[in-house]
Amino acid sequence: MPLTLLREHAFTRGLTDEQIAALAELATEVAFQENDVILVDGQHSTSFYLLLTGSVVVELRTPVSVMMVQALGPGNVFGWSALLDRQDTLFQVRAREHTTALEIDGAKLQARCMTDTRLGVELLHRILHVVAGRVKATELRFAEMCGIRI
Template identity: 30%
Template sequence: MITTTYDLMITHPFLAGMSPQHVERLSRWACRAPFKAGTRIFEENGRAERFWLVRDGHVNLDIRVPGRGDVVVETIGPGTVVGWSWLFPPYRWHFGAVTAGPVLAIALDGPGVRRLCDADPELGYELTKRFMHVVVARMQATRIRLLDLSQAPV
């Protein structure tokens, strides 16, 4: 049985409760994105042009800390989303991301999804609410990790 991108998306927890019509419209901007272990998906401060729905595997989110290099602030796994910077100007990554092992994700084109959201404010509002939850959780995880680092010996 061939599984379409839509089929993978409609069952993804990040999109749970979203109307099938909205998921179908989003799926037009989506494709499968398999990654090998240790793949750098994006660099902190790089141009943010997409986001990924993680189906299988884990992704480490990191930040560059002077004197310490890249520090993992959170590891996210199946059912989560990687990348929110594509939604908010200036469209630059606030973190870096590298796979902790093999990952199967669904990549969505940021500029295409932004245009879709502009044309359909209901969809735009729904996605913005979902991504704001992600932003808050990531910032909180970063804060906690940096507090841990400030108390750790160098």
């Protein structure tokens, strides 16, 4: 099942059949209910997720409030910090509705990328685009809060 889902996912589009099969070996389908907190900011990150159905919200928590940074739907990914050694999660991620995703263990994916460097380089480029998008979304939200038009 993960193999078919990965072949159809926007994040993996353009990967070779071998690369998709390698990811499928590490993937498990998971489900979340509305308002389930999937990732907690400040905690050690262990899983990388590819959204299949539903949606999640990426949030920045402060002691007094929670600010939505970005809403993500099918075809998006989150949990990229799980691919970095000793990196805590930077944002909280919460399900907005019933949501399904493929969960990949970050340590296992990182190990696979070290042995299959072509896969590692390809995923690095894709994840850097995700990180850049998250930075841009954060910048836009802060500018909006300050009344600045970008």
